[in-house]
Amino acid sequence: MPQKPHKAKEPLFHIAKRDAIVWWKAWGIRIAAILIALVFSGVVSYLLTGENPLRIYAKMLEGAFGTQRRVWGLLQNLAMLLCVSVAVTPAFKMRFWNIGAEGQVLVGGLASAACMILLGDKLPNAVLLIVILAASILAGAVWAVIPAVFRAKWMTNETLFTLMMNYIAIQLVSFFVYKWSVPKGSGQVGVINRATHAGWLPVIGRYDYLLNILIVAAITFIMYVYLKYSKQGYEIAVVGESENTARYIGIPVQKVIIRTMLISGAICGIAGMLLVSGTDHTISRDTAAGRGFTAIMVSWLAKFNPIFMVLTSFLIAFLEKGATEISTAFGLNESFSDIITGIIIFFIIGCEFFIQYTVKFREKEAAK
Amino acid sequence: MSKAVKQKDAVPAIRLQNITKRFGSVVANDNVSLSVQHGQILSILGENGSGKTTLMNMIAGIYYPDHGQIFVDGKEVVIRSPKDAFQYGIGMIHQHFKLVDVFSATENIVLGLDEKEGFSLKRSAKRIMQISLQYGFDLDPDKKIYEMSVSEKQTVEILKVLYRGADILILDEPTAVLTPQETEKLFAVLRRMRDSGKAIIIITHKLHEVLSLSDQVAVLCKGRYIGTVNTAETNESELTEMMVGKKVSLNIARSEPKDPVDRLVVEGITCRNREGAEMLHDVSFTARSGEILGIAGIAGSGQRELLEAIAGLQHVDGRILYHNPKTGQTDDLRDKTPLQIRELGVRLSFVPEDRLGMGLVGNMDIVDNIMLRSYRKGKGMFLERKNPKSLAEKIIHDLEVVTPSANTPVRRLSGGNVQKVLVGREIAASPTVLMAAYPVRGLDINASFTIYNLLNQQKENGVAVIFVGEDLDVLLELCDRIMVISSGKIAGTVDARTATKEEIGLMMTKNSADHDRAQEGGAEHAAETA
Known part of the structure; x- marks a missing residue:
């Protein structure tokens, strides 16, 4: 005999897929999500610290925009994050789970550092810079193409492979940092060619980071055009959406995977060079500073559109700068800034659900 | 039992009232009301996309209706999940089977059940045998799913819901994957279940099945409920009219092929899948220009591999010769990539079965x-x-x-x-060879005819058309020749103008591999006992 369920009641709400949503509604949801996130993290920070949330947010703004130096710092962070994000984008658009950008940036940086140290006093600076650029591109591309070849030829799992390549890169850097450390055994390379500035990227006027920012802007724009208007970009999109369709239509899938990872790795290599030769003038295990992973989030949030990535990487760079500032200003644990960043990003990613789906509530009994 | 049937007669086993379901802006079901009595078979008839499956999924607890009520035995119920549905004695047999391949029939049937008497495969197998005997199923409870034919798998699905005590059975296009002979067997079982007091709802879009099986027919058209008629008082043309809103002639225009020449000659191709099983065995045939070659067969008999081999997507042994009408040359397309094939100047177009996936x-x-x-x-x-x-x-x-x-x-x-x-x-792409795999699957009558007309136009333009189909009526009306494929082998080629459905249906099962032969024996056995 069939048993009755405990309570015969219509569920309070159910979830239905939305049709295409108008753009202003989608942005409305996104802005609402950020506002709710700010209120929510305000409550959390009040409960945890007892500070006035408005003061906390003011400090965040100050941390990011307070002085001209901070603004440049923010722009530099934005540019570097954007560069790595743009680099991983073709791979992710192809649904190639390249989580090895961290390693690719590192080896790019390592190649730059090696050229600066070994060739610094042997070549004229212009030639040296070209050699540095070529070496970093090559290093990043090689690091990316190894897992790509294995994936294309033997269907290995690219996620694990690229992840493992990160550890090799980190250990390689550790080894050379020890080898080149000044003074010997200190475990730090220190500023390379401090006196001669050999292999340092030139500075435009008095603006330390301007050249970096311009280079990244150019790369971003080129990537946008490449993905949207070039035949190769079209092939990447087809392979990413459906390898079956790609094979059916005669796109050489293996070739596209390898070619795309070469490009992805090459740009990571450039990012490494911009960090070592353009910014830090030194190398350490932390040169990439987790950007290889953050970049994946930036790229997905922007739905693989390099122009939107300017916005999303600004958001992340701003949150990081601001959150670090409040940690120091209020004497809070460093993890506190991570909590705030986490809450805000959670809301931003979560709101995409409400753009895709809508919640329908139970109608009143009177409707029957 | 028969007493119970009579008592319940007044109250429908299941009744839907004003059911509405929307997906985004698409209205899948608009104010649908219908009911089934115990001891009755109701057909839900409608073109593809008319909302049949959506409606049934709401009864089975997979979707939840936006509006409307469902009554079981006269009482209003709320079905939020398949589990709820089972508690009301509702069981659905889906179009795509949900079985674990490496488990036996019994293991699949008891999977997920929490029986009071405890877990005993032996006892369960015994009960399954009892149910099988009662309704005339023919099934070995210890057989593994991967060893089963499609119709055996379907039997397992039906037993699964009977085992759970379902009184109301819903079958979603159960005959789509069956041969004519297997369909007859299934219908016999369904009639026996009806006679024992079950309420049965069967979704279909094949008119002759509706007429031969059901007591009542409910017709849906574009999500709207058109009406219910007694099968005894209706006929094919009335039902078609209800289904499509207007009378549609089922006659497909067919012209005589004009000077056909051999365009594609396939010689002895053999193909293995990744597990090493032979999907095609020594297949040879010729596709000629200006004619439509139909390929009939039960789904998964090697049709996909055959077309993909020609399109350059499958490695095969043998030869695939293409006679180029422009250059007069003959090229072997075997093991060439799609790009190489195109570079040879071969104008080969391919409408694959998996539209959005390929x-x-x-x-x-x-x-x-x-x-x-x-x-x-x-x-x-x-x-x-x-x-x-x-x-x-x-x-x-x-x-x-x-x-x-x-x-x-x-x-x-x-x-x-x-x-x-x-x-x-x-x-x-102005092809010289056009291959189309199930090009009208899931399409309504009007869209289907658009496709038939396009294929006919191509044929008249001198294209060699290869049409893989499942509906024998369509194959017989559209094609010039029909090649029947069975378990990866060619069972024969017939003239579509003179062949009959039964002839083709028999050929479709002819060449079957060993495990299918066992099943044929089973069919004979069932016939004897019946």
Whole structure:
């Protein structure tokens, strides 16, 4: 005999897929999500610290925009994050789970550092810079193409492979940092060619980071055009959406995977060079500073559109700068800034659900 | 039991009232009301996309209706999950089986059950045998699913819901995967279940099945409920009229082939899948220009492998010879990539079975999908979207594709419109060989006829058309010759103008491998006991 369920009641709400949503509604949801996130993290920070949330947010703004130096710092962070994000984008658009950008940036940086140290006093600076650029591109591309070849030829799992390549890169850097450390055994390379500035990227006027920012802007724009208007970009999109369709239509899938990872790795290599030769003038295990992973989030949030990535990487760079500032200003644990960043990003990613789906509530009994 | 049937007669086993379900802006079911008595078979008839499956999924607890009520034995119920449905004695047999391949029939049937008497496969197997005996199923409870034929798997699915005590059975297009003989067997079982007081709902779009099996027919058209008629008081043309709203002639125009010449000669191709099982065995045939060659067979008999081998997507042994009408040359296409085939000047178009997974890219818009065939054209590294765009607009206009614009992602289009885009693109490449796998699957009658007309036009233009179909009526009316494939072997080729359905149905099961032979023996056995 069939048993009755405990309570015969219509569920309070159910979830239905939305049709295409108008753009202003989608942005409305996104802005609402950020506002709710700010209120929510305000409550959390009040409960945890007892500070006035408005003061906390003011400090965040100050941390990011307070002085001209901070603004440049923010722009530099934005540019570097954007560069790595743009680099991983073709791979992710192809649904190639390249989580090895961290390693690719590192080896790019390592190649730059090696050229600066070994060739610094042997070549004229212009030639040296070209050699540095070529070496970093090559290093990043090689690091990316190894897992790509294995994936294309033997269907290995690219996620694990690229992840493992990160550890090799980190250990390689550790080894050379020890080898080149000044003074010997200190475990730090220190500023390379401090006196001669050999292999340092030139500075435009008095603006330390301007050249970096311009280079990244150019790369971003080129990537946008490449993905949207070039035949190769079209092939990447087809392979990413459906390898079956790609094979059916005669796109050489293996070739596209390898070619795309070469490009992805090459740009990571450039990012490494911009960090070592353009910014830090030194190398350490932390040169990439987790950007290889953050970049994946930036790229997905922007739905693989390099122009939107300017916005999303600004958001992340701003949150990081601001959150670090409040940690120091209020004497809070460093993890506190991570909590705030986490809450805000959670809301931003979560709101995409409400753009895709809508919640329908139970109608009143009177409707029957 | 028969007493119970009589008592319940007044109260329908299940009654739906004003059920409405929307997906986004699409109304899948609009104010549908219908009911089934115990001891009755109700057919739900409607074209593809008329909302039959959606409606049944709401009874089975997979979807939840936006409006309306469901009554079981006269009492209003709320069905939020398949578990709720089972508690009300409702069991659904889905079109796509949900079975664990490496488990036996018994293991699949008791899977997920929490029986009070505890877990005993032996006792369960015994009960399964009892149920089988009662309704005349023929099943070995210890047989593993992967060793089973499609119809045996379906039997397991039906036993699964009977074992759980279902009084109301819903079958979603149960005959789609069966041969005519297997269909008859299934219908006999269903009649026996009806006689023992079960309420049965069967979804179908095949008119003759409706007429031979059911007591009542409920007709849906584009999500709306048209009406219920007693089967005894209706006929095919009345039902068709209800289904499509207007009388549609089922006659497909067919012209005589004009000077056919051999275009594609396939010689002894053999193909193995990844597990090493032979999917095609020594297949040879010829496709001629100006004629439509039909390929009939039970789904999964090697049709896909055959077409993919010709299209350069499958490694095979043997020869695939293409006679080029322009150069007069003959090329072997075997083991060439699709790109190499095109570079040889072979104009081969292919409408694959998996439209959005292979033929098109769902997330791309119509223009970008049209461009798939031609994006390489032109010098330079940049795409040229002007010609694809005007071609897309021409296809939208000529084939009456319903879409907001040429920049709409194809996954947002309905099945018929998706297919029009795909077929339109393949034909625009002006092929000499056109292969189409199940091109009208899931399409309504009007869209189907658009496709038939396109294929006929291609044939009249001298294209060698290869049409893989499942509906024998269509194959017999559309094609010139029909090749029957069975378990990867060619069972024979017949003249479509003179062949009969029964003839083809028999050939479809003829060449079957060993395990199918066992099943044939079983069929004889069932016939004897019945």
